[in-house]
Amino acid sequence: MIKSLVKKGEYFDSVSLMIVGKDVAQMDNVLDATVVMATQENKSILKTAGLYLDEFEKYDDTDLLIVIKSDHEDKFDEIFENVDNLLSEIRNKKDDQGTFTPKSLDGAIQFQPDSNIALISIAGRYAGAEAMKALKHGLNVMLFSDNVPLETEIELKIYAHANDLLMMGPDCGTAIINGIPLAFSNVVNRGNIGIIAASGTGLQEVSSIISEEGFGISQAIGTGGRDIKEQVGGIMFISSLEALKNDENTKIIVLVSKPPHPTVLKKINDKLKEISKPVVSIFLGADSRLVKEGGAVAAKTLEEAALLACAISDEVEISKVNEFLEERRTSYGSIVDKEIKKISSGRKYLRGLFSGGTLCDETQIILKKDIENIFSNRASDEKFALSDSWISKEHTLVDLGEDEFTVGRLHPMMDFDLRNKRILQEAKDKETAIILFDLVLGYGANIDPIGEILPIINKAQTIAPDISFICSVTGTEQDPQDKNKVIEMLEKNDILVMPSNAAAAEIVNLIIRNINK
Amino acid sequence: MSFKKLFGKKVEVVNIGLDSFKDDLEKQGEKVINVEWTPPANIDKNILKILQDNKVIIEAANEKVLEIILNGKPYLVGLDIARNVIPGMKDNLLLHSGPPITWDRVSGPMKGAMIGAIIYEGKAKNFDKAEKVAASGEFDFSPCHEHETVGPMAGVVSASMPVFVLKNEEYGNYAYCTLNEGLGKVLRYGAYDSETIERLKWIENELYPTLKNAVEFIGKIDLKNIIAQALHMGDEVHNRNRAGTSLFYRAIAPAIVQTCDKQDVVAKVLNFINGNDHFFLNLSMPVGKVTLDAARNIDNSSIVVAMCRNGTDFGLQLAGTKDSWFVGEALVPDALYFPGFTKDDANPDIGDSSITETVGLGGFAIAASPAIVQFVGGSANDAVNYTLAMYEIAFGENNMYQIPYLNFRGTPTGIDVTKVVEKGLTPFIDTGVAHKYPGIGQVGAGVLSAPMEPFIKAATGLAEQLKTK
Numbered sequence: 001m002i003k004s005l006v007k008k009g010e011y012f013d014s015v016s017l018m019i020v021g022k023d024v025a026q027m028d029n030v031l032d033a034t035v036v037m038a039t040q041e042n043k044s045i046l047k048t049a050g051l052y053l054d055e056f057e058k059y060d061d062t063d064l065l066i067v068i069k070s071d072h073e074d075k076f077d078e079i080f081e082n083v084d085n086l087l088s089e090i091r092n093k094k095d096d097q098g099t100f101t102p103k104s105l106d107g108a109i110q111f112q113p114d115s116n117i118a119l120i121s122i123a124g125r126y127a128g129a130e131a132m133k134a135l136k137h138g139l140n141v142m143l144f145s146d147n148v149p150l151e152t153e154i155e156l157k158i159y160a161h162a163n164d165l166l167m168m169g170p171d172c173g174t175a176i177i178n179g180i181p182l183a184f185s186n187v188v189n190r191g192n193i194g195i196i197a198a199s200g201t202g203l204q205e206v207s208s209i210i211s212e213e214g215f216g217i218s219q220a221i222g223t224g225g226r227d228i229k230e231q232v233g234g235i236m237f238i239s240s241l242e243a244l245k246n247d248e249n250t251k252i253i254v255l256v257s258k259p260p261h262p263t264v265l266k267k268i269n270d271k272l273k274e275i276s277k278p279v280v281s282i283f284l285g286a287d288s289r290l291v292k293e294g295g296a297v298a299a300k301t302l303e304e305a306a307l308l309a310c311a312i313s314d315e316v317e318i319s320k321v322n323e324f325l326e327e328r329r330t331s332y333g334s335i336v337d338k339e340i341k342k343i344s345s346g347r348k349y350l351r352g353l354f355s356g357g358t359l360c361d362e363t364q365i366i367l368k369k370d371i372e373n374i375f376s377n378r379a380s381d382e383k384f385a386l387s388d389s390w391i392s393k394e395h396t397l398v399d400l401g402e403d404e405f406t407v408g409r410l411h412p413m414m415d416f417d418l419r420n421k422r423i424l425q426e427a428k429d430k431e432t433a434i435i436l437f438d439l440v441l442g443y444g445a446n447i448d449p450i451g452e453i454l455p456i457i458n459k460a461q462t463i464a465p466d467i468s469f470i471c472s473v474t475g476t477e478q479d480p481q482d483k484n485k486v487i488e489m490l491e492k493n494d495i496l497v498m499p500s501n502a503a504a505a506e507i508v509n510l511i512i513r514n515i516n517k
Numbered sequence: 518m519s520f521k522k523l524f525g526k527k528v529e530v531v532n533i534g535l536d537s538f539k540d541d542l543e544k545q546g547e548k549v550i551n552v553e554w555t556p557p558a559n560i561d562k563n564i565l566k567i568l569q570d571n572k573v574i575i576e577a578a579n580e581k582v583l584e585i586i587l588n589g590k591p592y593l594v595g596l597d598i599a600r601n602v603i604p605g606m607k608d609n610l611l612l613h614s615g616p617p618i619t620w621d622r623v624s625g626p627m628k629g630a631m632i633g634a635i636i637y638e639g640k641a642k643n644f645d646k647a648e649k650v651a652a653s654g655e656f657d658f659s660p661c662h663e664h665e666t667v668g669p670m671a672g673v674v675s676a677s678m679p680v681f682v683l684k685n686e687e688y689g690n691y692a693y694c695t696l697n698e699g700l701g702k703v704l705r706y707g708a709y710d711s712e713t714i715e716r717l718k719w720i721e722n723e724l725y726p727t728l729k730n731a732v733e734f735i736g737k738i739d740l741k742n743i744i745a746q747a748l749h750m751g752d753e754v755h756n757r758n759r760a761g762t763s764l765f766y767r768a769i770a771p772a773i774v775q776t777c778d779k780q781d782v783v784a785k786v787l788n789f790i791n792g793n794d795h796f797f798l799n800l801s802m803p804v805g806k807v808t809l810d811a812a813r814n815i816d817n818s819s820i821v822v823a824m825c826r827n828g829t830d831f832g833l834q835l836a837g838t839k840d841s842w843f844v845g846e847a848l849v850p851d852a853l854y855f856p857g858f859t860k861d862d863a864n865p866d867i868g869d870s871s872i873t874e875t876v877g878l879g880g881f882a883i884a885a886s887p888a889i890v891q892f893v894g895g896s897a898n899d900a901v902n903y904t905l906a907m908y909e910i911a912f913g914e915n916n917m918y919q920i921p922y923l924n925f926r927g928t929p930t931g932i933d934v935t936k937v938v939e940k941g942l943t944p945f946i947d948t949g950v951a952h953k954y955p956g957i958g959q960v961g962a963g964v965l966s967a968p969m970e971p972f973i974k975a976a977t978g979l980a981e982q983l984k985t986k
Contacts, residue, residue, distance in 0.1 A: 121534025443541040
């Protein structure tokens with residue numbers, strides 16, 4: 001039996017509700033439960049989940065729906081009371097800061113008049129309006145939210161450009177401004193390398209490697225993934241270039257992105273011609289000849305881009321970077337042999353489970369050079385698109401941060417549940433040879449990745465002792481999770497940890513080719 | 518701030534959304550302020566656009582309205598019988614709280630109070646007969662607000678009832694309100710039994726003439742001044758009127774002693790006022806009314822001049838939309854209930870007393886009233902935060918009514934409907950709770966946030982008026 005309690009005009013953010021919902025689902029006598037705002041999207045989710053009641057029709061975005069499924073009719077009152085308590089706990093926790101929490105941007109600026117960045121992560125359909133308010137107040141904006149309409153993005157960026165403001169995003173997860181990591185970002189050294197990125201995890205990987213190499217970041221600006229599309233026209237990319245060109249603390253510029261639309265690429269190249277500072281570009285999957293026109297050094301991987309920037313910063317020949325990478329590749333032999341030995345015959349497929357979308361893309365690009373039939377929910381070729389993201393097929397690379405996985409759930413960098421389940425699912429598959437995964441550290445990400453994932457890997461290793469587990473860790477030793485400690489724990493548990501995402505992909509490439517010979 | 522100036526400067530972040538982003542920045546020792554964001558009201562985008570496009574016009578009108586509110590000089594100038602002074606009052610008219618309503622839709626407590634008033638007026642002897650009279654159409658019903666009057670809870674005023682007469686000396690307009698009956702079985706909560714009626718008769722026959730003479734003797738009493746002092750003494754003059762009542766008592770008592778020669782009446786009257794902490798509510802409310810009525814009919818203003826409930830509907834009037842009512846469903850308050858009662862017993866919100874919030878008192882001034890924070894979550898901090906939140910939807914700040922704790926900052930004054938809909942934040946109202954059935958009375962006291970619907974309608978009404986210009 002399904003019963004509901006509706007609280008009109010009681011707004012809670014989705015993260016709080018997810019936490020409450022999780023607790024409610026685990027209560028005694030509860031078969032299924034959901035606690036959501038009555039948005040159109042949530043209502044359709046309720047319909048598919050079989051938790052929809054006709055009366056919900058009349059409620060909207062600002063009304064809270066508590067829906068409980070239980071076999072115990074006499075327990076509903078008690079359950080609803082418990083839910084009430086959970087909600088008021090969450091609310092009180094927020095109110096209990098001792099200080100006033102303003103209800104709006106205006107109110108916040110009154111309390112903190114020197115505010116200079118608005119970090120916005122509310123639902124996409126509201127985020128644009130808030131971002132515009134922030135810009136009009138003269139604030140730079142980092143817009144984390146996705147699902148912001150394209151025309152809104154364009155409007156925001158045109159306004160920001162005209163007023164010399166940063167409009168990072170929508171869908172911008174990472175930025176480091178004046179050394180301060182915002183949202184999903186790593187704690188990096190300060191230095192003379194400036195980064196402009198249309199990819200959040202790409203930016204994390206590049207900035208972390210630079211920092212771990214002993215070099216540093218001046219500014220790292222995220223533009224949001226759509227900035228380089230034809231319609232947006234790289235407005236933010238170009239104005240970031242202008243900003244870094246004029247920033248005296250930035251001596252080297254790194255560009256991180258998927259291949260920009262040709263018209264945008266042309267604008268970028270034109271802009272690069274005005275810039276005398278050395279520029280390294282990593283346009284993942286782009287023809288390197290195209291990007292050389294503006295005078296940038298083109299890298300093929302995120303790691304290479306980071307190392308090239310370091311070399312320039314260190315004033316050594318950039319050819320040294322390729323020499324180093326080549327040399328490393330030749331040293332893989334014994335590691336490859338060791339991993340192959342673990343894998344029983346009959347096991348032949350790679351299962352890559354990613355929390356970082358760009359890391360998934362990069363792996364795909366590195367593997368595709370030599371291996372066919374790599375399926376993914378982010379396949380560039382329709383032919384290799386997974387028909388069902390929840391089920392792997394032959395070699396599979398899944399980005400668990402894609403929409404189909406994150407509806408009503410936190411991002412996999414925060415909430416490991418879904419990937420953990422998938423790891424076990426892959427371990428049970430007799431054809432799985434390698435489970436490859438990324439761990440992204442830093443602010444925003446789960447504070448205890450080892451505690452989350454290691455018990456699951458151990459369980460998977462018991463189910464399938466003859467699988468190779470390979471991982472790369474994006475982050476720095478200054479990150480709250482401490483990269484060195486994370487790596488140590490992984491290695492202790494017989495997981496091969498590679499120094500970068502690209503290196504992990506390269507070694508996987510070698511192993512797969514060897515076992516399928 | 519241009520990003521050219523951002524680089525190298527200390528980052529100060531406004532975080533709107535995930536709390537963890539704020540926590541992370543705080544851990545790094547960075548300056549960050551969280552916004553407790555709520556979605557804007559569910560309102561037509563075109564309406565919002567009209568309001569934004571006309572921002573300058575609206576704000577100019579609002580400045581005018583705020584000036585009138587701040588300049589108001591509310592005085593108690595006398596007492597009289599409703600029939601003699603309230604505009605449009607007649608023997609077969611019942612005034613009631615909130616927006617207009619018909620007999621078939623009245624809530625329990627309103628019904629009880631109307632029946633009580635019919636019995637009080639001698640038009641029926643008991644409940645059943647009075648109910649027939651009420652349903653027969655013999656009486657007209659009309660909102661207090663349309664007759665320069667306000668009434669707490671059911672707010673029923675009939676022709677024979679004595680009323681306070683207030684005058685806004687700056688603008689010359691008047692307002693009226695009945696005398697507070699105290700707690701227990703009282704008409705305003707829907708009681709109609711003989712105890713209730715007898716008290717009303719005593720008010721008419723002894724309290725009223727005694728007070729009338731005393732006020733006449735004094736001339737006039739400056740109520741704005743009393744309220745300003747009461748706020749410094751822990752009242753917000755809606756749910757707490759102890760200081761206001763005490764100050765009024767100090768003002769009136771000597772005059773009562775001097776003007777009344779019956780010692781037993783003096784004692785009874787003084788004891789009655791002294792024993793009723795809410796006596797001053799029926800003065801703080803018409804202070805709001807007489808102050809805000811002066812600000813009506815200022816074209817294009819988005820400031821609320823009346824916000825009231827009749828136990829069924831919640832209604833608004835704006836300074837810029839003449840006599841139009843914008844109405845939505847009244848909600849059941851979150852309350853502390855008296856022993857033996859629960860939320861199931863509660864009637865939806867009722868009364869004109871939210872005129873106090875409308876003029877910058879009550880819930881808007883609750884930071885001045887730490888003694889009643891149990892209504893708002895228990896800590897003095899909660900009360901302060903409620904007042905601070907109301908600054909976000911107020912057009913201005915009061916010049917006379919101040920919050921000591923906030924360094925004597927003026928209370929948030931002048932509810933701006935455009936801010937309410939843009940921020941998705943409605944006024945916060947202190948309130949008493951009536952039982953949903955007639956005759957039972959008060960079951961609790963608490964607070965609630967006003968429903969959004971009437972504000973959306975009011976914003977829409979204003980926008981449509983602007984569009985046709």
